[in-house]
Amino acid sequence: MKQFLKFVLATVVGLIIFIGIIFLVLAASVNNIDFAKEKEVKLEKQTVLHLKLNYPLTDRTSEDPLYKLAGGLSGDSEVPVGLYDITKQLERAADDERVSGIFLDLSFVGAGFAKTFELRESILEFRESGKFVHAYAENMDNKTYYLASAADKVYLNPKGNIIFNGLLGSVMFYKEMLGKIGVEMQVVKRGKFKGAVEPFVLDKLSDANREQIDAYVNSLFDVMLEGISNTREISVDSLKSLANDFTFRDAEGAVRYGLTDGMKFRDEVFAGIRDELGLEDDDKIQFMKLSTYIKTDKGAKVDLDNDKSGKIGIVYAEGTIVSGKGEDDQIGSDKFAAALRKLRKDDNIKAVVIRVNSPGGSAQASEVILREAELLNEQKPLIISMGDVAASGGYYISCLADSIIAQPNTITGSIGVFGLIPNAEGMFGKLGLSTDYVGTGDMSEFGRIDRALNDRERMILDEIVGKVYDDFLGHVSEGRGLTIEEVDSIGQGRVWTGVMAKERGLVDELGGLEDALEIAAYKAGLDEYRTRAYPQEKNPFEEIMKMFSMEAHVQKAMKAELGDNYTIYQRLKEVQNLDGVQAIMPYMVDFK
Numbered sequence: 032m033k034q035f036l037k038f039v040l041a042t043v044v045g046l047i048i049f050i051g052i053i054f055l056v057l058a059a060s061v062n063n064i065d066f067a068k069e070k071e072v073k074l075e076k077q078t079v080l081h082l083k084l085n086y087p088l089t090d091r092t093s094e095d096p097l098y099k100l101a102g103g104l105s106g107d108s109e110v111p112v113g114l115y116d117i118t119k120q121l122e123r124a125a126d127d128e129r130v131s132g133i134f135l136d137l138s139f140v141g142a143g144f145a146k147t148f149e150l151r152e153s154i155l156e157f158r159e160s161g162k163f164v165h166a167y168a169e170n171m172d173n174k175t176y177y178l179a180s181a182a183d184k185v186y187l188n189p190k191g192n193i194i195f196n197g198l199l200g201s202v203m204f205y206k207e208m209l210g211k212i213g214v215e216m217q218v219v220k221r222g223k224f225k226g227a228v229e230p231f232v233l234d235k236l237s238d239a240n241r242e243q244i245d246a247y248v249n250s251l252f253d254v255m256l257e258g259i260s261n262t263r264e265i266s267v268d269s270l271k272s273l274a275n276d277f278t279f280r281d282a283e284g285a286v287r288y289g290l291t292d293g294m295k296f297r298d299e300v301f302a303g304i305r306d307e308l309g310l311e312d313d314d315k316i317q318f319m320k321l322s323t324y325i326k327t328d329k330g331a332k333v334d335l336d337n338d339k340s341g342k343i344g345i346v347y348a349e350g351t352i353v354s355g356k357g358e359d360d361q362i363g364s365d366k367f368a369a370a371l372r373k374l375r376k377d378d379n380i381k382a383v384v385i386r387v388n389s390p391g392g393s394a395q396a397s398e399v400i401l402r403e404a405e406l407l408n409e410q411k412p413l414i415i416s417m418g419d420v421a422a423s424g425g426y427y428i429s430c431l432a433d434s435i436i437a438q439p440n441t442i443t444g445s446i447g448v449f450g451l452i453p454n455a456e457g458m459f460g461k462l463g464l465s466t467d468y469v470g471t472g473d474m475s476e477f478g479r480i481d482r483a484l485n486d487r488e489r490m491i492l493d494e495i496v497g498k499v500y501d502d503f504l505g506h507v508s509e510g511r512g513l514t515i516e517e518v519d520s521i522g523q524g525r526v527w528t529g530v531m532a533k534e535r536g537l538v539d540e541l542g543g544l545e546d547a548l549e550i551a552a553y554k555a556g557l558d559e560y561r562t563r564a565y566p567q568e569k570n571p572f573e574e575i576m577k578m579f580s581m582e583a584h585v586q587k588a589m590k591a592e593l594g595d596n597y598t599i600y601q602r603l604k605e606v607q608n609l610d611g612v613q614a615i616m617p618y619m620v621d622f623k
Contacts (some may be wrong), residue, residue, distance in 0.1 A: 222447025222524025
């Protein structure tokens, strides 16, 4: 027994020491990163920015040091930079005489259509400075080529493939799978186009949902074709014909039909860049990653605390809308309402822009956030900038703003709600489980999941959902200056692209975050302005400790085991966590 206790004690002490060493190593890494962030990097003449977007592109650059460390430790990866910082640094680089051009090094584009559009526009604006942009990829899909087509020279590996065959929206259905385990989803909804619940009650798209998906998929493709047509000088009809026929698949075909400028290996692309710079064959090209360029001249940033120009707050609202604080990838009503409240009371903040990237979520949480947005807008200009998706609850929290700005290919609208209660009676029977109840009356059993809803319970749920939908219509009517009937006619859960939404009065202008900031500055009477980002991110050491949690290990194991199917698990988990009436779009549409 004595030896056993000694062994246990030694193991515990060893484990503590090991964790302590890991913690110190991570802490040292964090300090090194923070130090590097402050250290000014020297920028040589004839520098070429190496823009590599092989990471999920967010609107906001994460300040999480572990996130940066993960990118920095991988020599082939860029330390992740958010879209806003990318666009600002490209704008700065266009006027920086030390920067000669951009090498757009593409493998895949980890962004939605609106973010890709905004990034593409920034590259085109950079080209207006007269500097070169060369794009290269070993393989290209539709979205990768769309971004690459912003460059003045586009090259594909001689052995590479190009998938230019149009867009495909796909929806996965779970009704039969749920039926096999004895679960039936009971749904009450408002909006004939409200497709978010269809995967759980149908085995294929309804006619209404197929109609709306067909409309906005083609709208997305039209925006893509128009952009490619403008830069490659190929008619939209010709591009559409090439895609519909899948006329070519390889590098040779891409050159033949004018989509690319040549078949080149990476070293040959570098030789072309040397020619642009007037360098000899053996001369080294001064490449610099964008994350490093930010550190030059300290990113040309101004000390906000000592700056006398006006300040605009940017609130990044990204993820599913939930009640409470929420996780990092969610819009927690408590956290975001507090951020809006703080901005409303801060006299130094003259206007606010909310950058929305959300398919929606809890109607109650959306109402909480909307209330704070309304109070803020009564005191200072509030502008909405819509990213890839700002639909259902994402539109709910936006509708009372002073102005709404969206990209042509933003997914928005989806003004509709639903309530969903599972009936797991069949599953309980298969498992041999039963539950007995003692209540104060018949209606105390409302919400049971071991039997189907009775007629009265379904009627009550229908009334609850109907009330939320009426509130939604009322808010949009007030914010957009439309009648209830007009909102209902373009509501019904229907999803629109930014172009379509503007035509129907749901959006004021087409543009990106920078456009929204300019409008906010104009309405606030600011000739010059600086920005501050909200909500504040977690303390770096909180993130370090999170790494040691059991949840983090389980999540990592699930991702490794399920691979691409992990997204299915995530979606089922989201449904499991749905609470109350939901204002959420058919977020299970995947595009290829």
